[in-house]
Every structure is written in structure tokens, then in C-alpha cells.
Amino acid sequence: xxxxxxxxxxxxxxxxxxxxxxxxxxxxxxxxxxxxxxxxxxxxxxxxxxxxxxxxxxxxxxxxxxxxxxxxxxxxxxxxxxxxxxxxxxxxxxxxxxxxxxxxxxxxxxxxxxxxxxxxxxxxxxxxxxxxxxxxxxxxxxxxxxxxxxxxxxxxxxxxxxxxxxxxxxxxxxxxxxxxxxxxxxxxxxxxxxxxxxxxxxxxxxxxxxx
Numbered sequence: 456x457x458x459x460x461x462x463x464x465x466x467x468x469x470x471x472x473x474x475x476x477x478x479x480x481x482x483x484x485x486x487x488x489x490x491x492x493x494x495x496x497x498x499x500x501x502x503x504x505x506x507x508x509x510x511x512x513x514x515x516x517x518x519x520x521x522x523x524x525x526x527x528x529x530x531x532x533x534x535x536x537x538x539x540x541x542x543x544x545x546x547x548x549x550x551x552x553x554x555x556x557x558x559x560x561x562x563x564x565x566x567x568x569x570x571x572x573x574x575x576x577x578x579x580x581x582x583x584x585x586x587x588x589x590x591x592x593x594x595x596x597x598x599x600x601x602x603x604x605x606x607x608x609x610x611x612x613x614x615x616x617x618x619x620x621x622x623x624x625x626x627x628x629x630x631x632x633x634x635x636x637x638x639x640x641x642x643x644x645x646x647x648x649x650x651x652x653x654x655x656x657x658x659x660x661x662x663x664x665x666x
Contacts, residue, residue, distance in 0.1 A: 457655075465497060472496050473530065475558045476523060483521045486550065492520045494588070494614070498657045499527035502586065502612070506531025509610060511583030516540040517571045517597050518589025522551040522564075528586065529560035538564055539578065541571040543589070572596055581606050588614040591632040594639035602648070605665050611649075616640055617659025 457465075472480065476499060484490040494502065506514070506528050516538060519525045525540040532538065542551060548568055555564050567574050571589060585601040587594065594613065601611055616622070621633040622640065629637075643651050643663055651663040 457657075462497075469497060469500055472499070473558075475554065476526060478557070479521060479523050479526070479554045482550075482554075483523065487521065494520075494524040494527065495657065498614070498660070499523055501656055501660075503527045503531040505610070505612065506584070509584060510536070511609075512536045513580050513582045514538040514584040514586070515575070515578075515580075515582045515601065515604065516586045516588070517575075517601065518542065518587070519551060519566070520588075521547060522554050522558075522566075524586060524588065525564050525566075526554065526558045526560055528584075529558070529563040532563050534563075536563060539567060539580070540564060541567045541569070541574055541589075543568070543570055572600060575600050575604060578604065580604065583609045585609070585611045586614070587611065590635075591615060591618070591639075592635040594635050595642050598639060598642060602665060607665055609665050611661075611663040611665070613639065613643075613661040613663070615658045616653060616661040617655065619658060 480493060483493050502524055510533055514528060516525050519540040519542045525538055528538055545568055551566060555561050582604050583606055585605060587597050589597060616636060618633055618636045622637055643649060643661060649663050649665055651661055654660045654662060
């Protein structure tokens with residue numbers, strides 16, 4: 456969505472990735488089929504900065520892929536904070552655990568493998584921050600269940616809300632993932648319990664605050 460020259464300029468004036476995130480970025484491209492799912496440098500730094508700003512004691516991530524975003528957020532957490540990160544793809548577990556250990560953030564990151572919609576209701580926690588970046592068809596379901604666990608004044612950040620511009624398509628034949636994102640954006644827009652702002656970072660982030 457951004458001119459590559461502008462993107463390069465943005466990166467050159469942003470704090471560089473930690474060494475472990477650089478390695479994770481490279482290994483994700485070498486070892487996975489869909490490396491584009493990685494949060495990446497700028498989005499990762501933004502998530503880290505959000506954690507520095509609001510200092511959540513309990514954070515939740517729905518969909519971690521290779522753990523880049525979880526590690527980035529953990530870098531912004533205080534020593535007594537925890538991020539619970541959920542991943543459904545069991546084939547990624549060893550990769551995820553490898554880099555969580557390398558990052559030195561294993562005391563701050565609690566990895567949970569399985570279906571987020573089944574796991575979240577079992578968590579005896581309330582959260583200050585939730586990051587949603589999983590199956591796009593289920594974004595509305597993730598949002599509703601996460602909001603129930605979110606403290607008043609807490610934040611939800613949802614990734615891919617621009618979805619490469621597909622959200623602008625009017626055809627009834629748009630794919631189910633695009634339909635899921637469109638439905639989610641409309642759901643949040645019409646929810647009186649929250650206020651929100653959409654940001655054009657990478658593939659679009661929706662920053663939501665629970666009133």
C-alpha cells in the first residue's frame with residue numbers, strides 16, 4: 456500500500472530491529488511458505504511502542520505465526536507483565552518456542568497452542584491490550600470474545616483491516632477473508648462501547664479503545 460521508496464525512508468528513520476527480530480525475520484522468509492504474514496520491522500516497533508506507552512500488565516495476542524509480534528510487544532512490557540499468545544498451527548510450535556527462547560522473553564510470553572475461541576474463555580485473566588492477527592473470517596468472533604476479557608480503558612489492535620485495498624471492492628463475489636474484514640470493520644464502527652481510529656501502517660491497523 457506504500458511506495459517502496461517511502462517505506463525504505465520510514466525504516467531508515469525508525470529504530471532498527473533487535474538482533475533476534477532480524478534473525479527471526481530472515482528465518483521466517485527461509486522456513487515458511489507465507490512470510491508476508493510476519494508483522495515486520497515498522498509494525499513490530501509500533502506494537503512495542505504501544506506497550507511502552509500504556510504499560511499493560513496482561514496482554515493477549517490472537518495469532519502469533521512465528522512470534523515476531525509477540526516478541527516485539529514483550530520488549531515493551533515491564534518485567535512483571537505477561538503476554539498470552541495463541542497459535543492454532545501446531546507445525547509452528549517448535550519454531551515459535553525456539554525464537555521466544557532466543558529472545559530472552561520466555562518469562563514474559565506464555566504460548567498457548569489451539570483454537571483461540573476455545574482457549575480465551577478458559578483464561579482467568581482480564582487484559583489491558585489485545586492484538587488480533589489470525590483467521591480473517593473469524594475477526595468478528597475474536598473481537599467479541601476479546602472485548603469481554605478487556606478492561607475498561609483497555610485497547611484492541613487489529614491487523615490487516617485494509618487488506619491490500621480489497622475492503623473497497625463492492626462485488627458480491629469477494630472472498631470470505633475480505634468479507635470477514637469488512638464485517639469486522641463495520642462491527643467496530645457501529646459498536647457504542649468503543650472508540651477507534653484506523654491507521655495506514657502496513658496493511659492497516661485498527662486501534663480500538665473500550666470505554
